[in-house]
Amino acid sequence: MSEQTGKQLSKEEKDARFEAELLPVLDPLYNFAYRLTLDEDDANDLVQETYLKAYRFFDYFEQGTNAKAWLFRILKNSFINEFRKKSKQPAKVDYSEVEGYYNSDDVEGEGGVASTTDMRTESVQDLIGDEVASALNALPVDFRTVIILCDLEGFTYEEMAKILDIPIGTVRSRLHRARNSLKEKLEKYAKSMGYNS
Amino acid sequence: MESRFTETHQKLSEDGHESECDKIVKLLDLMIDGEASTEEQSYFNTHIEECVPCFESHQKQKLLKGLVSGHLKRVIVPESLALSIKARIQETV
């Protein structure tokens, strides 16, 4: 049962190279998986599957090329081909959770304002982060994906086109539409919190 | 449906061509993503020095990108994950 190794690396050499080049991408990859599946266990499975696939095809990976883009592409394909079908539920938002939190926390009352300035700043940061997360999670997965790739992971349009197997023009228009709907959702939130947007 | 038509219609200036501001709107994403060419950048920057609505659109678009890049919390990778990946790889012949 031998792998087709064109380069005749020993198993140890191959493993060492694999770990050195690809494991550093674990953190962004897991975050991407989580934003796609919205579930920690699913993200875990998806990332493991991605690394196993990458290992099988590692001989075809050109050393020194963009390992991060390569892994993201494998993960996105696994997500589409296999994962989405068997996923427990269509990835949907947990808006209710966030809303419940705001309502029960007496945001309008004076009671909530009694904390120190530092704590307030920190919790405002948290609120913004939570709200951005739920607005993002409420987007269709294709929209969510381009925003994550671009704004969170800093991929170029060209890299995104390769990861997603779509032309650059499609990357641009999808990103544009994705940002418009994200904007819409966040503006609704700003209004509901009594800010003038 | 009617309103959508109106919207599209308004985007065209009277002679039926794109206005300068329409072109600027199309460059917004390229600008905030650092994907605009040198020419596009100078066209864009010259315009927003003169045009308040486009200047504001640019500010808003930057803000939106900043909300995602600066506020979205990263999830923490479970410690066991790297270990189990390594273990499964070692098993693979």
Ligand SMILES: [Zn+2]
């Ligand atoms: Zn303008």
